[in-house]
Every structure is written in structure tokens, then in C-alpha cells.
Amino acid sequence: xxxxxxxxxGLVKPSETLSLTCTVSxxxxxxxxxxxxxxxxxxxxxxxxxxxxxxxxxxxxxPSLKSRVTISIDTSKNQFSLRLSSVTAADTAxxxxxxxxxELFIDYWGQGTLVTVSS
Amino acid sequence: EIVLTQSPNFQSVTPKxxxxxxxxxxxxxxxSLHWYQQKPNQSPKLLIKYASQSFSGVPSxxxxxxxGTDFTLTINSLEAEDAATFYCHQSSSLPFTFGGGTKVEIK
Numbered sequence: 001x002x003x004x005x006x007x008x009x010g011l012v013k014p015s016e017t018l019s020l021t022c023t024v025s026x027x028x029x030x031x032x033x034x035x036x037x038x039x040x041x042x043x044x045x046x047x048x049x050x051x052x053x054x055x056x057x058x059x060x061x062x063p064s065l066k067s068r069v070t071i072s073i074d075t076s077k078n079q080f081s082l083r084l085s086s087v088t089a090a091d092t093a094x095x096x097x098x099x100x101x102x103e104l105f106i107d108y109w110g111q112g113t114l115v116t117v118s119s
Numbered sequence: 120e121i122v123l124t125q126s127p128n129f130q131s132v133t134p135k136x137x138x139x140x141x142x143x144x145x146x147x148x149x150x151s152l153h154w155y156q157q158k159p160n161q162s163p164k165l166l167i168k169y170a171s172q173s174f175s176g177v178p179s180x181x182x183x184x185x186x187g188t189d190f191t192l193t194i195n196s197l198e199a200e201d202a203a204t205f206y207c208h209q210s211s212s213l214p215f216t217f218g219g220g221t222k223v224e225i226k
Contacts, residue, residue, distance in 0.1 A: 046218070047163070047220075063120075
């Protein structure tokens with residue numbers, strides 16, 4: 001059973017950079033069958049896809065966030081990470097890491113972590 | 120970007136009732152449409168993949184149908200534990216997009 005766990009600060013100041021890491025267990029981020037993704041849910045709103053990464057390091061980002069987002073992967077630690085720069089209150093959300101099976105559907109999700117942007 | 124429009128936004132239902140949620144895509148996406156259930160304070164869980172295929176371990180009362188632009192999630196004989204927000208998701212083209220969600224409340 002694949003499990004994912006997000007970690008990182010729960011509070012970030014405006015204009016700073018949000019950084020989260022997702023640790024994967026029960027499976028390998030080096031698997032060629034999967035992509036690894038970040039999704040967020042702002043309070044009272046629906047789900048928003050942020051982007052995904054393949055084990056090779058190839059990435060694809062949501063155009064609405066592309067200028068501020070970097071997703072990276074560390075196969076030696078079985079982790080992947082999210083960095084979102086120049087954050088504002090609008091970036092306050094529960095952030096989920098998840099596995100995308102074959103670039104298609106999302107079959108495993110982390111429990112999510114709330115990140116609040118506030119001074 | 121493909122826009123997914125779900126309806127209704129909210130539904131209050133009695134146990135054992137049938138629930139139907141629709142998801143309409145702004146352009147044809149074949150069957151690249153998936154459904155998730157998110158209960159309060161939990162992460163979303165995959166219910167249906169490729170419009171109509173049940174994911175492993177999902178109760179048989181959940182079913183999906185549709186192709187092209189119009190899709191339906193059906194819950195036959197709703198149970199109290201099914202209270203949640205349901206989302207559709209398309210993977211036909213990037214960026215991935217989600218519907219706005221349908222909250223199902225138990226009366």
C-alpha cells in the first residue's frame with residue numbers, strides 16, 4: 001500500500017517562499033509508471049492542480065502558477081518537493097501530495113497539510 | 120483549459136435514496152474522467168476511473184457513466200457514511216482540472 005506524507009511549515013509570511021516535502025513509502029518515486037503531483041484546496045473552495053513531476057525530473061505546471069512553482073524530486077530519499085514563491089493570502093490552502101497513475105488518474109493521496117500565509 | 124461544471128452544488132438526501140451527480144466538460148474528453156469522494160478532514164479518495172471503472176475496494180453502490188462531455192456519478196441506496204463532497208477530474212489534457220464539487224448531506 002503506497003502512503004504519502006506531507007511535511008513543512010504551516011505558516012508562511014507574505015512574499016516569502018512556501019516549501020513542502022512529500023515522503024513516499026510502500027512504493028518508489030523512481031517507478032516509470034507514475035507521476036508525482038501537488039494539489040491544493042483553498043478554504044471553502046475546490047481542488048486546484050499545481051503540477052507534477054516524473055522520476056526523470058520532467059515537470060508540468062498549471063499555467064496559473066507556473067511563474068512561481070518549482071517541483072523537484074529526490075529519488076535517493078524517495079521524496080518530492082514543492083516550492084511556491086512570492087506567496088500571498090490567496091495561497092492559503094490545504095496542500096496535498098499524491099500519485100498519478102500513468103499520467104491519468106490520482107490513486108493515492110497524502111493526508112494534506114494546511115499552509116497559512118500571514119504575517 | 121478544460122472547464123468541468125458539476126451539478127448540483129449541494130444535495131440533501133435521506134438514507135437509501137439514489138443520488139445522481141453530473142459533470143459536464145467544456146470540450147470532449149473521451150472517457151478521461153475520474154470521480155473522487157472527500158469526507159470532512161480527510162483527503163480525497165478515488166471512486167471511479169475512466170468514467171465508469173470502479174477503483175479497487177469501492178462499494179458497488181457507486182457507479183459512473185458517460186463519455187465525451189457529459190458524465191454521471193450515481194450512488195444507489197445512499198448510506199450515512201457516504202456524506203462527503205464529490206469531485207470530477209479530467210486528465211484528457213493539461214492542466215488537470217477538477218469540477219467545483221458536489222456536497223452530499225444526509226438528512
